[in-house]
Amino acid sequence: MKLLITGAGGMVGKNLLENPDLSRYEILRPTRAELNLGSREQVESYLDKHRPDFVIHAAGRVGGIQANIKNPVAFLVENVDINRNLIASCHNVGIKKMINLGSSCMYPRNAENPLKESMVLQGELEPTNEGYALAKIMAQRLCQYIMKEDPSFQYKTLIPCNLYGRFDHFDPVNSHLIPAVVRKVDEAKKTGATQVEIWGDGEARREFMYAGDLADCIAAGIRKFDSLPALMNVGLGIDYSVNEYYKAVADVIGYKGGFTHDLTKPVGMKRKLVATEIAQTWGWKSQTSLRQGIEKTYEYYLNLPQ
Template identity: 60%
Template sequence: MSKKLFITGGRGMVGRNILAHTAAQNWEIVAPSSGELDLTDQHAVAAYYDSEKPDVVIHAAGKVGGIQANMADPVGFLDINTTIGRNVIIEAQKSGAKTLINLASTCMYPATAPNPLSEDMILTAPLEPTNEGYALAKILATRLCQYISSQDQSAQYKTLIPCNLFGLHDKFDPAHSHLVPAIIHKMHIAKTTNATEVEIWGDGTARREFMFAADLADAVHVAIADPTLMPELMNIGLGQDHTINEYYETVADVIGWSGNFVHDLSKPVGMKQKLTSTARQQAWGWSPKTSLRDGLAKTYEFYLKEVAK
């Protein structure tokens, strides 16, 4: 009989990619929506664990948003994510679930940490102020997993720290999307309106690391297949990055737009680089399989089918 897998955030981009992975067929999966299970309600979460009795938990749920959203509601990002993380992890422990994979964020790294970002840098210096609330909540969940594993040698409560992600089921609304889906939407509009120019904020030389979400899903399934083999805390990423200009150029090539780019040097560009160290990941024996161009092509195909109808 298949073991039972409980996925929080199963309706989000990461959750949907985990559910779509071929290895998902090896599990009996429960992935309730927020309407079906309020993760901020401790009693509801405890009752759900008592009813479903999952063997393995993947914690991918949370309140997420861009810089503007984080700055506008730091209380919500700290409180909601802390509450969700605490409820999911502590109630998993109480229920007797021995394996939990917690998905964290690179925002846990200090704002001034040198690149590449290695796992031992966490909590060594102040966080980036614009998303500190969210980062603190992710750090708390990570520490909870570490403490539980240290107190109970049979518990495999571990954390993956993904780099930036894009892919199928992403958010493409410019008001809520991250860099890559925003570029896809922007370039599609330029193509369909026959625009000859597309604006890029800043000079486009800032570097970002974006991985195809299906590759993270693959890493998660490898992790739950034998959690004893992975470190308690590990980055999941490419180990390489691209400039903003290169993302625009590759998207333009994928969708078939051949206009010119113009740079607005008065606009903010954020950090110059945010690259993860993949040393632990490499020692674990896993690497992402999807090239940037292939990932963008699959994402644009999804966009055309599901968004630009």
């Protein structure tokens, strides 16, 4: 089977390529230079030429809360263009199977936790990453509409919780919570700092899954595609406070200092925990503990060129 992975150079894509299950497939993994997903003409031409049997759509503009607040236009427009071009072109060319990756930011900001798949579009989105969320919702609905019009096309969407892991971004401006904490705490230990700053009161709760576990779920989804639900959360089913993540990272790194809180900074949703009943019924569960995931992530960070 010929498998196309968009976003193969990103964290999810690289973790997926490391998964041993994928060795059984012929993999197409075009770089941005080889395939500009912002160009409908290029996307359709590439798909028509290479004719993949299956598409994993993991590409998109991603970033943490600071990047989303600073660049809402780019997060909306670039992701809408990428998603529309890829999904619609697959449909036009006649590619029948796709796993599209959504995001837990698709859920309403005030929805009751845990967040169930049926809650998409049932309330107001979190303003700090609304543009990105709207683009992800559009992609999921487009996949749903295509399947409704012609069931021979099976374009299914997985909604991962927050991710971290190997191949993550550690730039404080563009990174998500855990890689940002790894960098901050590591620098504090190296410089002998006695305090590390936490945005807000640290009581907001988040669910972070090791990216290798998402790769494992995607690999299972390819193997068991016929039984894979059309819309399914991929998460841990448990969450931790921001303060607890800081303490867990400090424990792995060996930082002995304290923490301060900047209550003037934005913190996003108070809680974002996805429901995992559908995934468990399907037969999948995350296997990496928080400590194991942080240890692997920190090892990767230490080996990055400084």
